[in-house]
Amino acid sequence: MWCFQVEELEEKLLDQTQEVERLRSELGATDLEKQLELLLVENEHLKQELKSCRSSQLQKLDTAAETCSSSHCPHRQDVESLRREVSRWESQARQRERRLAELEQELLEKSSRVEILHLQLDDSRRQLEESGRRQGEDEQELALRLQECEEELAIQAAEPPRDKYATQMVEVELADSQRALAETQTKNGALQEQLSAQRQLLRELETQLHESQRTCAQLRTQLLTDQGHLCSLLSKAFGKGNGKGVHRLSKLIHVYEGEMQRAQGQLEVEMQNLEEEKNRVIEETFIRAESEMKVVHENLAGVRVNLVNLQRALRTLTCDYKCLKRQVQDFPFMLDKAIAEAKQEICRVISDVSNTNQELLRKYKREMNLRKQCHNELVRLKGNIRVFCRVRPVSQEEQDSADAKTMLSFDSDDDAILYLSNRGKIMTFELDKVFPPQASQEEVFQEVRSLVTSCIDGFNVCIFAYGQTGSGKTYTMEGEVDDPGINQRALRLLFSEVTEKDWDYKITVSMVEIYNEMLRDLLGENPTDKLDIKLNPDGSGQLYVPGLKEVIVQSPEDINRVLELGHINRATACTNLNEHSSRSHALLIITVSGFNSTTGNRTQGKLNLVDLAGSERIGKSGAEGCRLREAQCINKSLSALGDVINALRSKHSHVPFRNSRLTYLLQDSLSGDSKTLMMVQVSPLAANMSESVCSLKFAQRVRCVELSSSSSRRHENSSTSSSPTHDSVELDSPPVTPVPLPISRASSVLVLIYL
Numbered sequence: 119m120w121c122f123q124v125e126e127l128e129e130k131l132l133d134q135t136q137e138v139e140r141l142r143s144e145l146g147a148t149d150l151e152k153q154l155e156l157l158l159v160e161n162e163h164l165k166q167e168l169k170s171c172r173s174s175q176l177q178k179l180d181t182a183a184e185t186c187s188s189s190h191c192p193h194r195q196d197v198e199s200l201r202r203e204v205s206r207w208e209s210q211a212r213q214r215e216r217r218l219a220e221l222e223q224e225l226l227e228k229s230s231r232v233e234i235l236h237l238q239l240d241d242s243r244r245q246l247e248e249s250g251r252r253q254g255e256d257e258q259e260l261a262l263r264l265q266e267c268e269e270e271l272a273i274q275a276a277e278p279p280r281d282k283y284a285t286q287m288v289e290v291e292l293a294d295s296q297r298a299l300a301e302t303q304t305k306n307g308a309l310q311e312q313l314s315a316q317r318q319l320l321r322e323l324e325t326q327l328h329e330s331q332r333t334c335a336q337l338r339t340q341l342l343t344d345q346g347h348l349c350s351l352l353s354k355a356f357g358k359g360n361g362k363g364v365h366r367l368s369k370l371i372h373v374y375e376g377e378m379q380r381a382q383g384q385l386e387v388e389m390q391n392l393e394e395e396k397n398r399v400i401e402e403t404f405i406r407a408e409s410e411m412k413v414v415h416e417n418l419a420g421v422r423v424n425l426v427n428l429q430r431a432l433r434t435l436t437c438d439y440k441c442l443k444r445q446v447q448d449f450p451f452m453l454d455k456a457i458a459e460a461k462q463e464i465c466r467v468i469s470d471v472s473n474t475n476q477e478l479l480r481k482y483k484r485e486m487n488l489r490k491q492c493h494n495e496l497v498r499l500k501g502n503i504r505v506f507c508r509v510r511p512v513s514q515e516e517q518d519s520a521d522a523k524t525m526l527s528f529d530s531d532d533d534a535i536l537y538l539s540n541r542g543k544i545m546t547f548e549l550d551k552v553f554p555p556q557a558s559q560e561e562v563f564q565e566v567r568s569l570v571t572s573c574i575d576g577f578n579v580c581i582f583a584y585g586q587t588g589s590g591k592t593y594t595m596e597g598e599v600d601d602p603g604i605n606q607r608a609l610r611l612l613f614s615e616v617t618e619k620d621w622d623y624k625i626t627v628s629m630v631e632i633y634n635e636m637l638r639d640l641l642g643e644n645p646t647d648k649l650d651i652k653l654n655p656d657g658s659g660q661l662y663v664p665g666l667k668e669v670i671v672q673s674p675e676d677i678n679r680v681l682e683l684g685h686i687n688r689a690t691a692c693t694n695l696n697e698h699s700s701r702s703h704a705l706l707i708i709t710v711s712g713f714n715s716t717t718g719n720r721t722q723g724k725l726n727l728v729d730l731a732g733s734e735r736i737g738k739s740g741a742e743g744c745r746l747r748e749a750q751c752i753n754k755s756l757s758a759l760g761d762v763i764n765a766l767r768s769k770h771s772h773v774p775f776r777n778s779r780l781t782y783l784l785q786d787s788l789s790g791d792s793k794t795l796m797m798v799q800v801s802p803l804a805a806n807m808s809e810s811v812c813s814l815k816f817a818q819r820v821r822c823v824e825l826s827s828s829s830s831r832r833h834e835n836s837s838t839s840s841s842p843t844h845d846s847v848e849l850d851s852p853p854v855t856p857v858p859l860p861i862s863r864a865s866s867v868l869v870l871i872y873l
């Protein structure tokens with residue numbers, strides 16, 4: 119049964135396919151289209167021809183009518199009748215034209231219907247193909263199923279029936295297949311109906327087409343007939359005589375024709391111009407569009423290149439990102455490793471630096487010792503007793519006075535030479551250093567700073583300012599508030615220098631005044647109290663001043679405070695400070711104690727800065743009573759100082775320290791390895807020349823003696839105790855006995871002593 123159905127279906131399918139093919143060839147869509155196109159073209163052509171013929175004939179007729187418009191024309195009636203004939207013919211022609219348009223319209227409709235039919239035919243064909251394909255598929259499926267069912271049946275036939283279920287399944291499937299077949303058959307019937315309807319439609323269209331062609335042929339024939347008729351009418355109208363009129367008419371016709379041709383030519387030219395204009399505009403637009411297109415293309419190309427670059431960059435970035443990610447992942451391990459390495463390196467460097475530091479410290483200590491030795495040697499070579507001279511400038515008041523003329527001059531090549539013109543004689547003085555009036559406080563201090571720093575190394579130092587009243591002693595030692603002298607600068611220098619490693623330093627300050635051989639403590643509670651100088655009961659042989667106040671200074675502010683206090687105390691004890699200061703010695707005693715915490719070593723140095731009383735006042739004053747006593751005391755102390763220095767320079771075994779309070783107090787700072795500087799102050803005025811000569815002669819003698827005895831003193835210094843009890847020592851050579859001098863010539867006395 120299955121086989122039969124399938125075969126039947128196959129046959130039907132074949133029939134349908136053949137039918138479709140036949141219809142296809144019968145309809146010949148392309149032929150039909152061609153025929154329709156030809157018909158349309160022919161119609162159009164006829165229409166144009168008819169139109170032009172009619173218009174030309176009408177024009178000719180109009181012209182002829184105008185020519186024959188005169189009442190005398192014999193052909194007037196003929197022309198009139200001709201015109202009527204023409205208008206009738208014209209109305210007929212219009213009717214035919216309308217009919218032709220209708221036919222054309224009909225033709226167009228029919229051709230569009232043919233088009234639609236053609237499309238419908240295509241659809242039907244596609245549907246047929248589709249159904250054929252589906253039928254093929256169904257057929258294949260059915261064949262497959264049939265084969266399966268046959269196999270099943272064969273299996274079932276081979277085996278005893280055991281289950282009804284399988285048979286039922288096959289039946290169900292068979293019913294499905296039958297249903298599908300029925301549906302296909304229904305569809306096929308519907309398609310066939312559609313096909314027959316279309317075929318009928320096509321036949322009708324063909325009939326209409328034939329009718330149209332026939333009508334066209336009739337119209338053409340009619341037109342030709344009309345034309346012939348018109349020509350005969352014209353020849354009738356103009357051919358009977360009146361050759362002149364005909365000739366004129368034909369001429370006019372020619373003229374009109376010529377004008378028509380010219381007008382047509384102009385029209386054509388205009389048309390051509392318009393065409394050219396149109397082409398030009400189109401061309402320009404095209405060129406513009408092309409250039410814009412080009413720009414757009416270029417931009418597009420740029421964008422593409424950018425895109426490519428960006429893609430490349432993106433790839434690189436991605437790659438970098440991955441690398442960085444890897445590095446970030448590895449970073450903690452690397453960091454730990456680097457930190458460990460850095461720690462090791464730092465430890466190594468620290469140990470290296472510490473070793474180097476140890477080495478440097480060792481070298482530093484060695485160098486410091488060397489520096490001390492060198493410094494000591496330098497000071498020794500310069501001489502333990504040195505003499506400077508400072509000439510003060512002429513003051514403003516002195517410049518106006520008569521004896522302001524200075525008799526002093528300096529050697530520009532040698533700063534140790536001073537010339538003095540005295541009573542027509544030029545005297546030359548050679549000292550260790552001569553400071554001219556323009557020398558600043560700082561310049562002076564730079565020359566004494568090595569002596570000041572010696573006391574840090576444990577040396578005792580004495581700096582005296584010696585000279586007549588008003589020669590500038592106080593100015594050199596104390597200075598002014600904004601330009602301090604040696605005292606304040608020395609203390610500041612000591613502060614800045616006592617920063618040595620391993621050493622602790624303590625700086626104490628005492629201020630003492632010696633007036634009339636009386637010792638007064640300028641920093642004590644009672645500055646008027648008299649102090650004594652005594653031997654230290656510890657048996658060291660050192661002298662000390664019981665009750666003398668020692669103030670510890672730790673900063674520059676402390677220094678200012680202490681110096682201010684001493685100044686105030688000195689001023690309160692007298693009525694006129696200037697006069698008082700001229701008649702008393704002022705001592706600033708600075709003690710520098712050092713302790714080395716590493717070695718346990720101790721050092722102690724003393725710096726005595728002494729502003730001596732004026733050296734000449736005694737002689738000039740002619741004083742008596744209290745003034746005489748002052749003068750005697752000053753004379754005594756200055757004589758004693760001269761004696762001591764002379765004895766030290768001359769290496770006398772007996773040095774008369776006890777002859778005055780001043781020398782007794784300074785005993786330990788003037789003997790042994792102690793260093794002494796005498797700053798001889800000189801006035802530049804001619805009126806003070808004799809005093810200046812005395813002071814300078816004394817200074818030069820001191821210096822000469824010193825230099826000649828430096829080698830022997832070095833030996834002696836090394837063996838001399840820093841605090842000998844000179845009073846008990848035997849004299850090696852006869853001492854220079856101070857000659858009692860008249861008070862008025864005190865300064866001369868000094869000179870005489872040493873000459």
Ligand SMILES: Nc1ncnc2c1ncn2[C@@H]1O[C@H](COP(=O)(O)OP(=O)(O)OP(=O)(O)O)[C@@H](O)[C@H]1O
Nearest residue numbers: 510511586587588589590591592593699700731732
């Ligand atoms: N180098 C100098 N530059 C400028 N002025 C100076 C200089 N030396 C001294 N003077 C001035 O000269 C005057 C006297 O100086 P100073 O009082 O120091 O002399 P003196 O020797 O201490 O006197 P006295 O023995 O009476 O104390 C002061 O007005 C001082 O300012």
